Amino acid sequence: MDNLKTSLYQKHKDLGAKIVPFGKYLMPLFYSGVKDEHFNTRNNASVFDVSHMGCVTVKGDDAAVFLNYITSNNVNKLYDSKIQYSCFLNHKGGIVDDLLIYMISANEYLLVINSNNIDKDISFMDHYSSNYEVKIKDFSSQISIMALQGPNSKYILNQFLNSCNLEIDLNKLNYYHFYKFKNKLIGDVIVSSTGYTGAGGFEIYVDNNYSNIIWDGLFSKGEEYGLKPAGLAARDTLRLEMGFCLYGNDINENCTPVEANLNFIIDLNKDFLGKDIVHNQISNGCEKKLIAFSLSEKGIPRKGYNILDEEDKVIGEVTSGTMSPSLSKGIGLAYIDVNFINKKCFLDIRGKKNMIIFEKLPFYKKK
Known part of the structure; x- marks a missing residue:
């Protein structure tokens, strides 16, 4: 099967x-x-094509009840335009996927x-x-997603929206909230205050037919703000920092959300798949935990490298x-035996x- 191409593929080639x-x-x-x-993302602004992500709608009278059962967080805490x-957890508490839930209504x-x-x-x-x-409707192939990230994102997006005759106050768009609107120049659009970089910014959801218009529009307004395109490699280094x-x-x-230190997306005040496993780990602890680390000497950690104790016993693995x-x-980041957290450990590099x-997250703190 041939690889798919996003609606912005030719832009990337050009x-x-x-x-x-x-x-x-x-x-x-x-x-x-x-x-x-x-x-450039940390200091100015960058645009990432993240149209490979999936977009699925769940509609119906039982939408909230259904989602509350199959997800770990509490959907009842959402309100219109909140994210x-x-x-998703399986019956063993394992993470089927992590996701964002946008409440349309x-x-x-x-x-x-x-x-x-x-x-x-x-x-x-x-x-x-x-x-x-x-x-449940999957419309992933119909939607393009652009992540406009960085401290200058607000100025760029504001100017672009103004050029589309849209008077939207981005200063009032709080983190993990979104605007949904329709415009004759760029169609049906969702603009959310979200991202995967830690640099601030927005994610823009639009029909494929309008993606190139928005891409060009952002760059026409973003030149004076240092806007550049960015790829998956920088997205990975940014998210890992x-x-x-x-x-x-x-x-x-x-692995469970408890082992991954994602307790903040677990609500035990409701029933959900895998709750018994998760509840038990919160109450009684677990055997492994995801930890953050840096190296004391020059070197690059890679996925799959072993973490060793002082006696060269393997007690964890880099993820x-x-x-x-x-x-x-x-x-x-690495999963290690909880008995060795904050003790003398080593990365085995060939x-x-x-x-x-051992580090506290985030690695990168804004100045």
């Missing part, structure tokens, strides 16, 4: 991006270079899910939906790692031991 397969899609890995795109970070929700999990997530929802009055989990690396069906552009040192330093 800009000279390094294109690589990512899941089912061909996506831009980088344009000018990872470090340049990383720092919630949550996860009391009976309609938009779920933004990971691209590699779209088919799995749809099957998961269908399996548990039979007893609920809900309709914040300690954000990546599905398939740091979280999967073999994500990189050389932090902002901190100029190796950083990573037979060479490099002592790790």
Whole structure:
């Protein structure tokens, strides 16, 4: 099967991006270079094409009740135009996927899910939906998503929206909230105050037919603010500096949100799949935990590298790692035996031991 292309694929080609397969899609890995795109996002603004992400609606009289059962967070805490970070859990408490839930109305929700999990997530929802009055629709292939990230994002987006004759006050759009509107120039649009970089900014959801108009419009307004395109590589270094989990690396069906330190998206004041397992771990502890670390000496942690104790016994494994552009040192996330947290441990880099330093997240703190 040939890889899919987003509606912005030709833009990436024309800009000279390094294109690589990512899941089912061909996506831009980088344009000018990872470090340049990383720092430009932190200091100015960048646009990421994240149209590979999945978009699913859940509608119906039982939409909230259904979602409350299959997700760990409490959907009843949402209100119109509010967003919630949550996860699907299986009956063993394992993370089927992490997701964002957008409340459109009391009976309609938009779920933004990971691209590699779209088919799995749809099957998961269908399996548990039979007893609920809900309709689940996957329209991922119809929607383009652009992440405009960085401290100058607000100025750029504000000017672009004004050029579309839209008077929207982005200063009133709080974090994890969104605006939904229709415009004759750019169609049906959702603008949310969300992102995966820790640099601030917005994510823009639009019909594929209007994506190139918005891309060009953002760059026409963004030139004076240092706007550049950025690829998946910089998105990964940015998210890792914040300690954000990546599905398939740091979280999967073999770990629980408690083990991944995601207790803030667990609400025990309701019933949900896997609750008994999760509740037990919160009450009695668990055998492994996701920890953040940096290296005491020069080196780069990589996924799959072992964490050792002082006697060279394997007590953990790296799930994500990189050389932090902002901190100029190796950083990573790893699951380790809880008995060794904050004790002397080492990263095994091809037979060479490099002592790790346990860190508190985020790695990168804004100045």
